Amino acid sequence: MKNSFIIILFILVFPFIGFSQDIQYYRSIADTTHNKTLKLEAIDSVLSKTFGKDNDTFIVFSIQFIKLAKEMDSIELAAKKAMNLQHILTAFKNDPRKAITIIDEVLAYKYKIKDSFLLGGLYLKRGGANYRIDLQKAIKDYSTAIHTFSKKDSIYVADAFLFRGQAFSNLGKFVPAGEDFKSAYTYYENLKDYEYMQFAHQGNITMYSRNGFFDKAKQERDILIKKLIELNLDKYLSTSYYNQSVDYKKRGNTKLQLKYLLKAEDVINKNEGVNDMLNYLLIHSKLTEYYCYDFEIDKAEKHVNLLDGFIENIKSDPLAESYYYGAKAVFNNAIGDFDKALEYAKMKMEIVNSLGYEEDKMEAHHLLSDIYYNLEEYNKSLENKNKYYVIKDSIYSQSSANSLAYYQTLYETEKKEKELVEKNTSIQLLEKDSDSFKKLSLIIGIVLVLLFGLILLYRNQLNLENKKELQEKFSQDLLQSQENERKRISKDLHDGLGQKLLIIKNKLINSGNNNTKELVEESIEEVRLISRDLHPFQLQELGITKAIEYTINQIDENTTLFISSEIENIDNLFAKEQEVNIYRIVQESLSNIIKHAQAEAIKVSIIKTANSIIISIKDNGIGYNFSEKYNDSKSLGLKTLLERTKFLNGQMKVHSKEGDGTLIEYTFPIL
Known part of the structure; x- marks a missing residue:
């Protein structure tokens, strides 16, 4: 029995010994040989054996390979390794900036890259890293990738459309986001890539949610969840459950919000082997906030402690840091440590401002408003509350054009205010020359302030009236367009499908098939009901x-x-x-x-x-x-x-x- 145990143990351990020996063999060649070609081949062997098994070794030798390949003027080989390295650095090591630096060093030689897949892939991968840091830069990279790929790279074009749509959506630019999701879905459908079709589907669901069509979003999300389960893609369920919890939060249904957050947590716990640190942080952050607002501090503390255990792993990922700081701010606000809460909230505000996520900005201002109120700094509380409502209106009530007009107006107002400050500064300097000139300058300053104030007031009033008129015209045109479309569909049903069903019914009367005739009659009646409802x-x-x-x-x-x-x-x-x-x-x-x-x-x-x-x-x-x-x-x-x-x-x-x-x-x- 003892001998059998030793044999089994040897069988289990031997592959790992062999793996380690192989790695050491190729590392030894890479460290000792002066032949660059042999060295490059040895490093490549190390990479092939450590990919997905030993990330630290993979990163070190990938960087060595890229450096040596550039020295040997093998830029396309360097491009391949830079692309492989990006995901490891961004997703597993949470270091997107390092990934960007490495890709930039390869793109410096882009004129030597002839393969459209490699050149487009570098931009696609850099966009993935920028997605964690700067969405505008990510969109620029994805756009460049789309135009760089050739026809044979259609699967990667689909990826670029999908990722760019997600970036547009996070910036609140729903029209271009919707167009990109549609393009991505069409590409994946033509390529029969059903797994990634789900991602495009998820993007459209998110669009429904952000535009307030929560019932439609729930209906589509239920379909998506069913498909994910059927395809054994359980690892993606946490995202769907989390997004559903967000919708219920917006609708004020806290009971169902918690239910779906717990479902998402359960999926994350069951898939511990899947390295999805960002989702882990997001879900535990939102559970922390939920329990704080529900005054269940003990439960909130449990999730805060889980987050604290990951703080060292996320310091190079701004998006993950923003989730963490937000949860810590809410928790400290709930336990009465308002100064510490303010510190965390400011750090969150700084990050979300750099990322450009409008909804995260809105939440950060709301959080700052609550904390300043508790600190009895009511002016700052009101200031942040006003910023919260401005962003909320921009996201949920205005079109992209109106949003642009709003920010343009805000910029012009700030510019005018700056000019007023400069005028007042000049007046103060001139006042030192003489008492008489001081009085004159004061009068001029007051007149200028009043004049500019009246101009600003008049411009703002005109802008508000124009926006209101545009919004009312848009709403009326939309109602008329909906009515015309209803009328058209109703007519098509009545004149097309309805007439065909009547012909079928008449033929069935002659054939004597009564059961089928009754079904057709019911169908005709249903078509008439739908037609009457539509118009x-x-x-x-x-x-x-x-x-x-x-x-x-x-x-x-x-x-x-x-x-x-x-x-x-x-x-x-x-x-x-x-x-x-x-x-x-x-x-x-x-x-x-x-x-x-x-x-x-x-x-x-x-x-x-x-x-x-x-x-x-x-x-x-x-x-x-x-x-x-x-x-x-x-x-x-x-x-x-x-x-x-x-x-x-x-x-x-x-x-x-x-x-x-x-x-x-x-x-x-x-x-």
Whole structure:
């Protein structure tokens, strides 16, 4: 038995002994030979045997190989090793700056690189390292890679589109990000690379989330999670679970936020062999913050201690450091050590400013505002709170063009303020010459300050009005575009699919196949229902008055609500586009009551006066605070109703109190 144990032990240990001996053999050649070719081959053998097994040795000998290859004018060989080394340095050693330096040294000889894969790959890899440090530089590298790769490098072109889309998305530039994700998905689909199709899919899901389409994001993310499990790609589940927790946080559902954070933590713990330090830090940082805000300090401390154990490994990775400093700031703020919390929050703010992540900037300002408030520095607290709201509005409420205009305005304002400071400085210097000139300078200074103040006030007012007009026009054009698209799809369903189904039905009647005929009849009815929902053909066939009455009757017949109505005839008072908007307003108002009001009864009245019509819709539901509901970023229904009302030059009045029902009155002028 003892002999058997020794044999088994020898069998287990022998491969490692052999591996070590092989490495030593080639290291010895590399260290002793003066023949550069032989030395390069020996180093290459060391690299092939240490790749994925001994990162420290791999890094040391990769650097030696690159240096020797450049000396031998073998630039393309140096390029290959620099590309292989980037991922090890960035992902495993958290040292992206070193990776950039090494790639830059090779790119200095780029005119000697003829292979498009190698040259494009260097830019692609440098972009991956810059992604951790400077997103704008990363985007520039990815763009260069796309234009450098040739047709035979299509898989790497797809990677460049994917990574550039992620960088654009993190900067809040959703339009170019969406275009890049679409391009990447198409490339991967054509290449049948289904694993990376999931990454492009994830990018689009993130776009849905950042634009507030949380239900759509959840639906798509559930599909993605199912696919990842089916493909045994469990290591990517932590990212999906974490992103879902972020969505629930934005929606105010802290219970589900915690549920998905814990799911993400469970995946990370089960995949300890997968070196994903960034996700590890991110998840434990957010769990720390969650438990602090939930006043569960003991649980928060557990995760802080886990983070502290990794601090030495992340000091060269700005993104990882920002997560760590944020968690430490929240924790110290929660336990009352406000000075230390402020120190960590400032370090986080400095990093996220350099990285350019808008959402991280927003969170950092919110955190600083809380800490300054606890320190009773209320002006600084208010200043950071204002910056938080500015960024929040930029991310969730404005288009990229409006964001650019905002920052341009901010820059011009700062420039004018600088000019005022310089003027005041000049005045102060001139005051030393004489008392009379001092008085004159003071008067000039006051006049200039007032003049510039009025100019700035006027410019800002014009900018605000222009932005408001552009936003309203965009919203109205969007509503009209949606209505036209609904009408087109509805017509296509009715004239195309509907007609074909009728032909099939008629053929089935002649064949005597009753079961199939019934299925076709059900399909025809479903197509008609969808078509009617997309575009109310009752408006064209019956007029707006009958169309509204038809909608009310449908609700009365298909729900438990008691609904009464007093409707005067308003046919032919408005143009067709206006009638569609009025119909949609009534339809959406009733739909909101059914979904949210928990009402038992509804009363609808339409009164025609000499110059206008008045539509009132009243329910006995739970009611709501209009101001809170309207300012809620997730409440799109009220905003849409208000935009439609503006489109008709009308007025919308909401009378609602929690627990006391709601009355909405619309007044539309008859032109």
